Amino acid sequence: MPNNGSDEAGWLRTGVAAALQAAVRADQATFMQQLTDLFERLPVGSARVERRGSLFGEKRPVAVSLSVGELVYTLRSPSRGPLVAERTHVVRGIAIKTAPLSVEDWLEEVSRALEEQAKLSTQARDALNTFING
Secondary structure (H helix, E strand, C coil), rough: CCCHHHHHHHHHHHHHHHHHHHHHCCHHHHHHHHHHHHHHCCCCCEEEEEEEECCCCCCEEEEEEECCCCCCEEEEECCCCEEEEEEEECCEEEEEEEEEEEEHHHHHHHHHHHHHHHHCHHHHHHHHHHHHHH
């Protein structure tokens, strides 16, 4: 039976979602670094990473954001406590509404958004394949 595009897209979404879920359960700090690595490989302008650290020490990612149309998905790693996830609706550069999300819901929505990017961009597809397959 021939493989059609929807089968591939479903596999990609499942693979991305599973990889994200496994990584976040393993270790928050490592997950933030893995997500940063993924987001930095995406097409320019779709992702943003915020880092903090001492003047001479290593800077670690503390927030990552993915822009998808009028939505911006942000995941923050506070100095203490669990990850904080949110979705912001932005119209013409103005944040209209920010809603908190569970990390699981954030991962699911970001997985769908990354799947859409992969359909449109070879660069995004390659970044996701690297993320999923290590």
